[in-house]
Amino acid sequence: MILETFLIASAWFWAPMPSGQALVCQTSQITDCLAELPPKARAQLPGDPQLLLKQMGRRGAMVKPLSHPQVTGLVLLAKERIPSAYSALWNGQVYVLPIAQGYQMTLAHELGHLAVSRSSSVYLQTDKLSPYQHEWLADFYLLWSLARAGQSETLAWQQYHRRNLEVFESVTAISHWSPPMLSQLLARYTWQALGQFDDFDSLIDAIYPELVQYEQQELDEFASLIQRVFGAGTMHNLPQYMFWRRPKMGEFIRPTIRHMMGEPAAEQWLIQQSMQGE
Numbered sequence: 001m002i003l004e005t006f007l008i009a010s011a012w013f014w015a016p017m018p019s020g021q022a023l024v025c026q027t028s029q030i031t032d033c034l035a036e037l038p039p040k041a042r043a044q045l046p047g048d049p050q051l052l053l054k055q056m057g058r059r060g061a062m063v064k065p066l067s068h069p070q071v072t073g074l075v076l077l078a079k080e081r082i083p084s085a086y087s088a089l090w091n092g093q094v095y096v097l098p099i100a101q102g103y104q105m106t107l108a109h110e111l112g113h114l115a116v117s118r119s120s121s122v123y124l125q126t127d128k129l130s131p132y133q134h135e136w137l138a139d140f141y142l143l144w145s146l147a148r149a150g151q152s153e154t155l156a157w158q159q160y161h162r163r164n165l166e167v168f169e170s171v172t173a174i175s176h177w178s179p180p181m182l183s184q185l186l187a188r189y190t191w192q193a194l195g196q197f198d199d200f201d202s203l204i205d206a207i208y209p210e211l212v213q214y215e216q217q218e219l220d221e222f223a224s225l226i227q228r229v230f231g232a233g234t235m236h237n238l239p240q241y242m243f244w245r246r247p248k249m250g251e252f253i254r255p256t257i258r259h260m261m262g263e264p265a266a267e268q269w270l271i272q273q274s275m276q277g278e
Helices: 028-036 049-056 101-115 130-150 153-169 171-176 179-188 192-196 200-210 216-230 246-261 265-274
Strands: 012-016 021-026 061-065 071-077 086-089 093-098
Touching: 012 028, 012 130, 012 171, 021 028, 021 101, 028 049, 028 071, 049 061, 049 071, 061 101, 086 101, 086 153, 086 216, 093 246, 101 130, 101 153, 130 153, 130 171, 130 179, 130 200, 153 171, 153 179, 153 216, 153 246, 171 216, 179 200, 179 246, 216 246, 246 265
Parallel strands: 021 071
Antiparallel strands: 012 021, 061 071, 086 093
């Protein structure tokens, strides 16, 4: 998938997928856009487009997988709601991460959900995947598509930092916290090697059996630690709180902390938090 192909002003367009194609709609033109779906695909969605917009809420994007031989699904985008920057407060300072190509990155992530739902890999039986697995797999698709298209690895790290900042700012974003998995992908393959996979399923077949995955209880413990370290109203540093999770947490957040604070200040802060890493 080449992200540049989506840089068009049309209210809707068809995005090529590994299997079939996805219809991408701007919410402002949802009625006209939905009319482009084949009848059997359109029948799987609410008859009233306003119901789809209600389901989407204030999000910048939403995806709906469809059961159709040519149409993998529908992606709704509200470009004006896709953030151009993310921020988080820690160490008494607000750190801001500007986002490049936010529209294309968001779209690629949503297409990743459709790629997962249509995957033929034996590892991606979607009825057995948790919502958290769906999210990090969609980010895997995003990174693979970037590498495959010859895009800069900087965009991959931007997504990594974004996911960390989101959870620093609000622990509810733990559902999308992909750095525990993205760190393994980026450690296993060079950017060039990642782009050499001809298709997404080939990547999944190669890496999935090697991945360390995290159960909900473990994610809940990470979330509790993040809340303690970054949560609003935190008054005291308690470096022994969940000490058994801190070294691994340090591994996951170190690239972002360094990127935002600079290496010397980042390493000092990580030491103060007992998050030097393993």
